[in-house]
Amino acid sequence: MAYHKLALSSLIVNPANDRHGELDSEAAAIAHLFATQEGHMRNLAKDIVLQNEVFEPPLVYPEGDKYVVADGNRRTTCLKLLTNPRQAPTVELQEFFAELKSKWSALEYIECRVEHDLDRVDEILFRRHTGVQKGIGQSNWTDRMQNNFVTRTGKGNGVHIADEIEKRLQAAGLLPSKKIPRANLSRLLSSEPLRNRVGISIKKGQFEIIRNEEQTLSVLRRIADDLAFKRVVLGDIWDTDSKSRYIDSLNREGLLPAEQATTKSEKKSKTPDISAKAKSARATKQVRWPHLIPNVKHDVVWGAHLQRHREIWEELQFRLNIDVHLNAISVLLRVLLELSIDNFVERAPCTTVHENDKLATKAGKVADQLFAEGSINKKYQGAIRKLQQGDGLLSIDTLNRYVHSPNFNVSPEHLRMLWNTLSEFITLCLRV
Known part of the structure; x- marks a missing residue:
């Protein structure tokens, strides 16, 4: 393997490119690329002009005094047409590339990966373009990775x-x-x-x-x-x-902007009436999200220190079915709550919390600090403090029994009630 700066004029857009099969000339190969993916080719050309750079060197092999492009034909085509717009297959494309050329600092030479062994070229293409191949080929990113x-x-x-x-x-x-x-x-x-x-x-x-x-x-x-x-x-x-x-x-430094004041009429408009809630409930029932955490953004910045928190969150939001995995969900909700509170205590910090405090006590003290900071209102502070009451249906004691009691039954409705109560609290604890 060797990388060399090659004259753009020495590169040949491959007439036997696997994208289209064998054609009779470079001009036919260029025309085919635009016939099948003109929008992509235009966007690629614009990006090359904007960046004035090609980020991945084309893979080429020698043929006489020229080099045939085995991989990177779209990039090479765009570079050639930016240099000579008259090579474009239509008048409209010639005008498009002529306009781009006026904004472009021409590249006479381009770095290429040069391979002399055609079998090796095919091995490279196999790993790049034929899928994962049980880990041998390039592994595409999942939605989460993207x-x-x-x-x-x-x-x-x-x-x-x-x-x-x-x-x-x-x-x-x-x-x-x-x-x-x-x-x-x-x-x-x-x-x-x-x-x-x-x-x-x-x-x-x-x-x-x-x-x-x-x-x-x-x-x-x-x-x-x-x-x-x-x-x-x-x-x-x-x-x-x-x-x-x-x-x-x-x-x-006091530089972050204050939130816009909300008028009484705006507040009223943001508070749905019972009929609106009923309509929403009916719509939700028709296509019910099958997981505990609803499929909405909660604006948490997932830093490296929140890696496990995020993994648990995503299991609760996307993987565990609330009608099937009740025990797993109940345990993970309890773990997520505790990890979130500990995150707030450490990073806020919350100095009123002591090492030997029980989880319910910690939750109450964190709620007090969030209220003092103006992050929650008095009513929600009270709701979190009520979690300390062991006889309440919505309580830390209930969550503990989910983990430790062999006889305690879990229900989807109760879990959803718990999440509706805890979601804002957990999210605030993760945002610090």
Whole structure:
């Protein structure tokens, strides 16, 4: 295996590409790529121009004084047409590539992986493009893996966060004097909970300011400034914990925006009446979610310290069926509650909790602190404190009996009641 910088003019788009089978010329291969996936080819060309880079070197093999592309034909095609738009198969595509060429810093040479043994080329293609092959081939990411990547980097969520922030800072005359590292800005604000903390949100593909606009623009200006002048670099915001630490530092400086005040009429409109609740219940009954935790976002930033918490949460939200796995769900709910409380006690911190306090006592003390901080209201504080009453149906004692009693029966309805009571409390304990 060797990597070499090769002249783009020396590469041949493969007429025998496995995407389409054998064709009679490079021009026919190029035409076929656009005939079958024009939208993808256009988007790839735009990305190459935007990045001015090809991230994965094409795999090539020599044929005379040229090199045939075994893998990377789409990339190579786009590069060739950006260099010479007249090679595009239609007038419309020629105009498209001519316009892109005007914005592009031409690449005369491209790094390629050169293999002389065609059997080896086929072995590489087999591992790249024929599926997992029991672990031999490339293993595709699951939905969760893809979501982890988007959450970590901010890429692929449909809205370019850095673009949106730059537009608003520019309109307000708040852009820093140096260029903002856009990739780092998107990475920092890649998850909805972190975006919400600085006063912005992305919902249904729309960017919006959700807190005091002046304060939000001010903290966004500070973030942009820190990144532009390299007071904060990629290593400072690489993972969820480091991003949270940076946002926490802005909070300690009093820079995070206040939530918008809610009017009485708005509060009233947010409180559904009984008929609305009944309609919602009927709709839920028709297509009932089969797990304990509803399929909605709870805005928890899943840092590395919450790895086990997240695994339990996802089992309760996506894997364990509430009509089948009652005992497993009841035990895991009890474990999740305790781990969440311990997380709050350690990271908030909650200094009133003592090592020998029982779980119910810990829950009450944490609820008191959340109330004092303004995170919950008096009514909800009371609801959590009532969990200390051993004779209550909704109590910590009931959860303990789920774990320890050989005669205690578990019901789906009771578990759902417990979750409805505990969900906000658990979520708040995980957010610190």
